[in-house]
Amino acid sequence: MKIRSSALITLALAAVVVAVGLVMTFVGGGIRFYSQSAQMTQLDQMFWCMLAVVVLMFIFGFVRYDLPSGLALGTAALHDQLVTLAVTAIASRAFAQSYVMPALVVASAVFTCAFTIPVIREARLIGRGLSLREHTRDEVADMAVKKTRPVLLRVLVAALLIFIAFAISGGGLMFGFALPLLAGILAAGLSAWRVSPYVWAAAASRSKTRR
Amino acid sequence: MAKPTPVKKTTANRKAVSGVTLLILIALTVAFVWLGMTGMNMDGQGLYKLLPWLPTTGTESLWREALVPGAQLGETLVMDLAPEAENPLSEEEQALTIQVITARIKDMGWLDSRVEVLEDGTFRATLPKAADDGHIDHVLDARGVFSFADPEGNVFLTGENIQTAGFGMTDISGADYSLSIAFDEEGSRIFGEKTTQLVGQSISLMLDGNTLVSPGVNMPLTEGGVSIPGFALEPAREYAIMMRSGAMPYALEVLSMASGPPTLGEGAAERLVIALYIVFLLVALFLIIRQRLGGLIAAWMLLVQLALSYFFAALMGAGFTLVTLAGIWLAFLVMVFGVAMLFDSVQEDVRRGRSVRQAVKESYSGRSHGTIDVMAALIALSVLVIIVDAQGVIGGFAKVLGVSLLVGLALSQVALRLILNETLTLFGDRSGLYASGVKKKEEA
Numbered sequence: 001m002k003i004r005s006s007a008l009i010t011l012a013l014a015a016v017v018v019a020v021g022l023v024m025t026f027v028g029g030g031i032r033f034y035s036q037s038a039q040m041t042q043l044d045q046m047f048w049c050m051l052a053v054v055v056l057m058f059i060f061g062f063v064r065y066d067l068p069s070g071l072a073l074g075t076a077a078l079h080d081q082l083v084t085l086a087v088t089a090i091a092s093r094a095f096a097q098s099y100v101m102p103a104l105v106v107a108s109a110v111f112t113c114a115f116t117i118p119v120i121r122e123a124r125l126i127g128r129g130l131s132l133r134e135h136t137r138d139e140v141a142d143m144a145v146k147k148t149r150p151v152l153l154r155v156l157v158a159a160l161l162i163f164i165a166f167a168i169s170g171g172g173l174m175f176g177f178a179l180p181l182l183a184g185i186l187a188a189g190l191s192a193w194r195v196s197p198y199v200w201a202a203a204a205s206r207s208k209t210r211r
Numbered sequence: 212m213a214k215p216t217p218v219k220k221t222t223a224n225r226k227a228v229s230g231v232t233l234l235i236l237i238a239l240t241v242a243f244v245w246l247g248m249t250g251m252n253m254d255g256q257g258l259y260k261l262l263p264w265l266p267t268t269g270t271e272s273l274w275r276e277a278l279v280p281g282a283q284l285g286e287t288l289v290m291d292l293a294p295e296a297e298n299p300l301s302e303e304e305q306a307l308t309i310q311v312i313t314a315r316i317k318d319m320g321w322l323d324s325r326v327e328v329l330e331d332g333t334f335r336a337t338l339p340k341a342a343d344d345g346h347i348d349h350v351l352d353a354r355g356v357f358s359f360a361d362p363e364g365n366v367f368l369t370g371e372n373i374q375t376a377g378f379g380m381t382d383i384s385g386a387d388y389s390l391s392i393a394f395d396e397e398g399s400r401i402f403g404e405k406t407t408q409l410v411g412q413s414i415s416l417m418l419d420g421n422t423l424v425s426p427g428v429n430m431p432l433t434e435g436g437v438s439i440p441g442f443a444l445e446p447a448r449e450y451a452i453m454m455r456s457g458a459m460p461y462a463l464e465v466l467s468m469a470s471g472p473p474t475l476g477e478g479a480a481e482r483l484v485i486a487l488y489i490v491f492l493l494v495a496l497f498l499i500i501r502q503r504l505g506g507l508i509a510a511w512m513l514l515v516q517l518a519l520s521y522f523f524a525a526l527m528g529a530g531f532t533l534v535t536l537a538g539i540w541l542a543f544l545v546m547v548f549g550v551a552m553l554f555d556s557v558q559e560d561v562r563r564g565r566s567v568r569q570a571v572k573e574s575y576s577g578r579s580h581g582t583i584d585v586m587a588a589l590i591a592l593s594v595l596v597i598i599v600d601a602q603g604v605i606g607g608f609a610k611v612l613g614v615s616l617l618v619g620l621a622l623s624q625v626a627l628r629l630i631l632n633e634t635l636t637l638f639g640d641r642s643g644l645y646a647s648g649v650k651k652k653e654e655a
Contacts, residue, residue, distance in 0.1 A: 100323075113589050117581060117584050158544055165490045
């Protein structure tokens with residue numbers, strides 16, 4: 001399974017961010033919360049929910065579409081959840097978090113679904129209608145990204161507007177509280193355009209080769 | 212040979228039906244949103260009310276009774292508590308005290324409360340104003356050391372062996388409540404042995420050295436738990452909460468209880484309400500400019516989704532918190548995605564020369580399935596997250612998100628389609644009404 005180099009580079013960068021964020025979460029004093037009581041927030045449930053999101057996205061993609069789509073959706077969910085958590089953990093040094101943080105980290109699944117599912121669907125549709133002798137799966141993935149970009153850009157702008165509405169309403173404290181939303185939006189946008197279509201392409205090429 | 216007259220009549224009738232359908236739907240929407248903003252007295256005296264549920268910035272509206280604001284966005288109750296200890300508490304004791312107070316407050320459902328140690332070693336708990344029910348101080352100031360004693364007063368079991376506790380009605384009268392206690396392995400063994408010895412006598416349940424109740428023992432209780440009747444509702448609830456939270460190092464004395472501003476600052480809720488409605492207006496404006504009549508219908512559906520989402524959040528007792536708002540507005544975002552997908556597909560098909568009606572039909576049987584996929588995946592995810600974290604903040608978010616998504620799914624797949632078809636019948640299949648820039652391209 002050969003994944004396009006740009007996707008691999010994006011994944012590698014995300015892995016670095018995730019590594020730094022997770023080290024800060026578990027070793028370096030943890031995520032900084034705005035009060036002593038919030039500091040005692042139990043993150044166990046959040047990790048279980050994150051795992052549930054990744055597993056469900058994989059199963060949904062596999063059952064609804066096929067194995068390559070399941071892999072792509074699972075990868076996107078894993079990427080988005082971990083990057084959101086890591087960015088939140090790193091940013092919490094400057095912007096303290098509230099009790100809402102675990103919910104907003106898991107909420108990045110909303111952006112994963114809204115951004116990645118249309119791209120994967122489109123890639124499958126385009127793939128069916130094209131001759132694979134003339135076009136590689138990576139090219140099909142490129143076309144799907146290009147085709148869905150206008151709609152997803154509109155959704156991205158609406159998501160950013162919602163984040164801005166939250167962020168400007170309660171000063172610096174509120175900006176910190178809403179930060180996981182922004183991290184989720186950016187992580188999902190990144191994975192939908194740079195990672196998951198090419199994971200789908202690589203997995204689809206492999207399954208085709210095997211057949 | 213067919214006569215043209217009946218066909219014309221049918222078309223005119225169909226248009227009339229469409230017009231009436233649209234008028235009824237508009238009237239229903241206006242009435243629903245109006246009720247959401249003003250509420251309604253259900254009887255002449257105003258004893259039974261339908262509370263308003265749509266957040267507004269005015270202070271006269273009663274929506275805060277339906278969507279009770281949390282500590283971050285609403286008025287707060289600030290409680291200062293001092294430990295009843297001769298010497299200042301150590302850091303470990305302070306941390307344990309905060310942990311126990313936080314657990315008790317969260318157990319009462321006030322998730323966005325704040326507890327901290329002040330410089331003078333006292334504790335400050337900031338809770339939503341609604342937490343001031345006349346019992347909150349009893350829950351927070353008690354040390355919470357439970358013990359069981361025999362008739363001679365010898366303690367044989369302490370709260371450390373209590374695994375979990377709950378309460379429930381003893382009978383249907385609703386006057387008597389029972390405290391249900393489950394012990395750990397060691398506690399089960401000790402309690403079983405002691406109740407076997409004390410059959411025909413009584414045991415005492417004590418809190419901080421004071422006897423709460425002394426029920427008789429009719430039979431050995433070796434099942435690892437006990438249900439003790441004889442409590443009123445509030446004490447039963449308070450004792451169950453204290454048993455679950457564990458004990459503090461020292462009892463606390465309530466120094467003061469006063470009203471305070473929201474933890475996010477004065478006016479944060481009003482600013483947030485305005486900012487979110489501006490987001491709605493911007494999205495609606497964009498849709499109307501781009502999709503004209505189609506955009507207006509989409510904005511209408513988005514408004515209905517918001518009104519219904521707030522309504523169900525109020526019914527679920529979700530409160531006006533950041534968690535509730537995040538759930539409602541992320542579901543709104545998914546609805547925006549659905550609308551964008553639909554009209555993008557319609558516009559593309561119309562450019563290719565299809566009629567708007569054909570394009571809508573095609574879109575609902577093709578690309579719009581992407582919207583169903585996204586919403587179905589997220590609803591399934593919400594259910595899974597509720598199972599994993601039913602009582603926590605993530606579960607609370609998932610409940611609001613899931614319900615709002617169900618509303619969005621019904622609106623985007625049924626109501627939007629119905630209204631689009633009715634407007635197509637009423638105003639004709641004119642592409643210029645549903646997509647900007649399409650005519651020019653056709654002409655070109």
